[in-house]
Amino acid sequence: MSARSEKTIVDIAEELGLSVSTVSRALNDHPNISAKTKEKVKKMARKLGYRPNAMAAGLRNNKSKTIGLIIPRISMFFPAAITTVVQNKLQEYGYHLIICQSNDSLEQEQELVNTLYSARVDGLAVSATLSTTDFSHFDIFKQHNIPVVFFDRTPKDYQAKVIKGDDFLGGYTATEHLIEQGCRDIVHISGPLTCNLYKERLAGYKDALSKHKLPYKKPRVFFHELTRENALATAEKIFAQQPYPDGVFATNDTTAITILEYCRKQGIRVPEDVKIVGYSNDPRTEIVTPSITSVDQFSATMGERVVAALMDLIQNRHPNSYRHPQEIVPIQLIKRESSVGSPKKKK
């Protein structure tokens, strides 16, 4: 008895002696329907406990009012921060968000693209896998003219809307800051270069070095996925022999934090013996002792821009939209204890 009570607009129509089309229009506030009728219909809808069936409407309209989001994992600070605002913003626009994690697996990402297409999402927001260099699995969306917006981890040569942080400037600013604080031998811990943003941060790092007439030394640069374990291994390498570097620029806060912990454990003083800068301004950088200088990427702005771009593309769905230039979100260096103060004096 309870389970069979799926009320539809047909029920409303019958109850009221109206046609389904009138009911449908009344519920959608179509101008051709009189105020009285609308009132009657809505009242009856409430009375019957009617709930629209979004799938039926979606099928008819060929739109789902749903956006798909693919990120490496929800548990990482930066994508999570963006997700929060994307979700809230979309909610305002009356859109749902289907969130999927690729777990940094290209294979999973490809699969997700397909199933999200099957769900007929009206748009897609993507921060790609570390190893995604070929983006052709997104072609289906292009072919069907469904907006795709990449953010943070974005493609280089794939024609699509892109919203990214100013990674070059981030790398440059972080490095220059260390130099200004007196560092002359700066380690750079980068992610794998298959991922664009690491390339650009590295370029910024190099540029800052050369502008300040410091040599770029290959052994001072590390490339690996920026996990805690890897960071630990790198820390050991870095501090294995004297003289160790006087600055570390990590392109990720997890790494920066891990390095800091290692230093503390080894009695290496931060910032006196070595200065540290991280990336993303993860809240954890603020509560650690000493607090860590980091490059803020304005996750809120980025999230808002992603939604704005999606809504824009959805409204004017013409191929030209894909030619919009990529948007660069600014960055800001947040200076903290790990890199400032205390004149440098190595033990």
Add this chain to the structure above:
Amino acid sequence: MSARSEKTIVDIAEELGLSVSTVSRALNDHPNISAKTKEKVKKMARKLGYRPNAMAAGLRNNKSKTIGLIIPRISMFFPAAITTVVQNKLQEYGYHLIICQSNDSLEQEQELVNTLYSARVDGLAVSATLSTTDFSHFDIFKQHNIPVVFFDRTPKDYQAKVIKGDDFLGGYTATEHLIEQGCRDIVHISGPLTCNLYKERLAGYKDALSKHKLPYKKPRVFFHELTRENALATAEKIFAQQPYPDGVFATNDTTAITILEYCRKQGIRVPEDVKIVGYSNDPRTEIVTPSITSVDQFSATMGERVVAALMDLIQNRHPNSYRHPQEIVPIQLIKRESSVGSPKKKK
């Protein structure tokens, strides 16, 4: 030209001179279809770039292969941790996850329930608002026999599947631990009692006190939303006059961390002058100095149980499923520097 290429099973059927029903069955590996035909159909599907339309299938089958999730906010550690595993687990089962944030607003929660019902999700997982005491807005789901699983912030008298941490034991264990470490005057910072789990943690706190013949003193207990700002205000009250307490049990790690920061700033030594215990085992408790003792709630287990319950309820959809007892996920006290060692000696 690109946009009109929405291939359907009708196209496949025409191309092959078969009927749509045969094509549909072939694609779904129906036993009545010969192997040859299946092969032919699938090949053609690939060739045409056919993608099933989940909305159409969902409309026909009355199931969306989608689960709705409502949490206060994604940016909070505990719900986020659960979300991660729920999402990954559901992905394995071939289900999507629509994630929504109530932002701790009852009104938004009610609205979300409705729109998720409209999306015809096959199930709902909910961690309620702080202020949700009346759960009747979930009735629609009950009426239509769609599974709802509450976790963490769960209802007390609303008949539904519930998966929660052992909050009483958590409160008890944390408090007893402080007592065992020598604390005799323990502040308890609780969330608003409209939310059940705080009631239970409080009960555990009281029980531990009385078991150890310590008095329960009203002024030592605070109730408010556990934000950073509120925690700061409370910290000021707590340490305003001598003698201040020798232990603080915060039911939230953000609060615990804030108290710790306050103490450091004021020169109050942790754990020598005051010992601190938090709740949820947020990773931040580990990297702060001193690291903070906290009650782990096994987010992974909880997430897995939520999915297991949902899948179970979806498979055997009979009203009895709602009578299953609530499941209690164990807790574990993770002892860290903020509460152990250093013999207590007040200045």
Add this chain to the structure above:
DNA sequence: TCCGTATCTGCAAACGTTTGCATAAAGAAT
């Protein structure tokens, strides 16, 4: 009285699937 206009409502098709039932084909048994 008739027509024109404005306002409201209804008919029926369409969206892309799935599925109960009927039917066709092909072989096996008589």
Add this chain to the structure above:
DNA sequence: ATTCTTTATGCAAACGTTTGCAGATACGGA
């Protein structure tokens, strides 16, 4: 040859909406 199975396929309805077009009603003006 006829009947009976077995196996494979097709027909058509259904899921709950939306919407172009046609039709109905009411009103005022001539």
